[in-house]
Amino acid sequence: MQQILVVDDELEHLNALCELLQGGGYQVLRTSRPERALAIAESQRPDLVITDWDMPGLSGIELIRQLKAHPATRDIPVIMCTGSMTTAAHLETALQAGAVDYVRKPVEPIELRARTRSMLQLAASYRQILAKEQELARQNELLNQQKQELHQAAITDRLTGLHNRAYLVDQLSREFSNSRRYGRPLSCLLLDIDHFKSVNDRHGHLVGDAVLRHTAQLLSRGLRRGDVLARYGGEEFVLLLPGTPAASAQALAESLRASVAQAVWVQGELSLPLTISIGVADNLAGQAEDETALLRHADAALYAAKRQGRNRVVV
Numbered sequence: 001m002q003q004i005l006v007v008d009d010e011l012e013h014l015n016a017l018c019e020l021l022q023g024g025g026y027q028v029l030r031t032s033r034p035e036r037a038l039a040i041a042e043s044q045r046p047d048l049v050i051t052d053w054d055m056p057g058l059s060g061i062e063l064i065r066q067l068k069a070h071p072a073t074r075d076i077p078v079i080m081c082t083g084s085m086t087t088a089a090h091l092e093t094a095l096q097a098g099a100v101d102y103v104r105k106p107v108e109p110i111e112l113r114a115r116t117r118s119m120l121q122l123a124a125s126y127r128q129i130l131a132k133e134q135e136l137a138r139q140n141e142l143l144n145q146q147k148q149e150l151h152q153a154a155i156t157d158r159l160t161g162l163h164n165r166a167y168l169v170d171q172l173s174r175e176f177s178n179s180r181r182y183g184r185p186l187s188c189l190l191l192d193i194d195h196f197k198s199v200n201d202r203h204g205h206l207v208g209d210a211v212l213r214h215t216a217q218l219l220s221r222g223l224r225r226g227d228v229l230a231r232y233g234g235e236e237f238v239l240l241l242p243g244t245p246a247a248s249a250q251a252l253a254e255s256l257r258a259s260v261a262q263a264v265w266v267q268g269e270l271s272l273p274l275t276i277s278i279g280v281a282d283n284l285a286g287q288a289e290d291e292t293a294l295l296r297h298a299d300a301a302l303y304a305a306k307r308q309g310r311n312r313v314v315v
């Protein structure tokens with residue numbers, strides 16, 4: 001049942017109003033002390049407040065202002081019901097203070113019930129719209145979150161958590177154009193685990209997977225902002241170094257090679273020495289006409305590193 005709080009300092013008026021509303025099928029809360037009205041409104045959250053204007057202690061106008069100032073009671077509609085403040089200017093003041101409607105005493109029962117009904121209906125639609133809006137905002141937030149998660153999944157390699165090949169291809173193209181535009185160097189490292197097939201063959205794919213994760217972790221250490229590390233394929237990784245020429249990239253590649261060779265992979269009884277070979281290329285001296293050529297050069301260098309005996313860096 002809908003609940004209405006009635007505030008009037010004159011008991012006779014208060015009783016008449018309450019009776020009238022109860023007759024209309026509403027549940028009525030009442031007080032003749034306006035300063036109590038705020039606490040009642042806050043704790044009971046009535047659907048509507050009907051208040052007198054001229055009251056000792058707290059005027060109806062002040063009561064409305066305080067109700068409107070409080071988040072918990074701000075949205076409760078208030079009807080001003082007055083017998084002494086009856087000019088058009090008073091009406092204007094009441095509506096400006098935040099009343100949704102204004103009724104003069106003595107009240108006409110049919111009129112008061114009609115206005116009450118109409119205000120309650122408006123308030124109900126307002127609440128519905130508000131709830132829908134909140135629901136929409138929540139769904140939107142959820143969608144954005146899912147979009148973000150999908151995007152993250154689309155650019156991430158599941159096994160290692162590194163970026164995947166699709167992301168690398170995008171970044172390579174972007175970094176290549178940037179390096180062209182700003183005349184900056186761009187180096188590309190292609191890293192490949194040596195004799196990885198034999199790890200799988202001897203110890204099984206699960207060990208192979210663990211070795212891939214281990215290698216990915218080692219390679220991630222010491223990355224700088226802007227560097228892009230991705231799993232390019234099976235046991236191949238690419239590291240893009242924007243702003244870095246091949247000479248410095250070679251030094252970094254050498255330290256990566258050494259760190260993998262030093263960190264023996266251990267699991268239980270099993271300990272595997274691992275090495276990687278690295279091909280390095282940069283886009284300087286006009287050798288790489290596009291990003292595919294840059295990758296191709298790194299691949300040729302990697303192939304040379306393998307041929308020269310593995311566990312080495314070739315530029």
Ligand code: GH3
Nearest residue numbers: 192193194195196197198200205208209234235306
């Ligand atoms: P090389 O030193 O010449 O690089 O020899 P390699 O054995 O490392 O190279 P090869 O290309 O012959 O073998 C790569 C192997 O990597 C073959 C393939 O089964 C394995 N591989 C590719 N992806 C995965 C994976 O996700 N998990 C595991 N466990 N193995 C993979």
Ligand code: MG
Nearest residue numbers: 009052054055
């Ligand atoms: Mg009064």
Ligand code: MG
Nearest residue numbers: 192193194196
């Ligand atoms: Mg290999």
Ligand code: MG
Nearest residue numbers: 192234235236
């Ligand atoms: Mg390979």
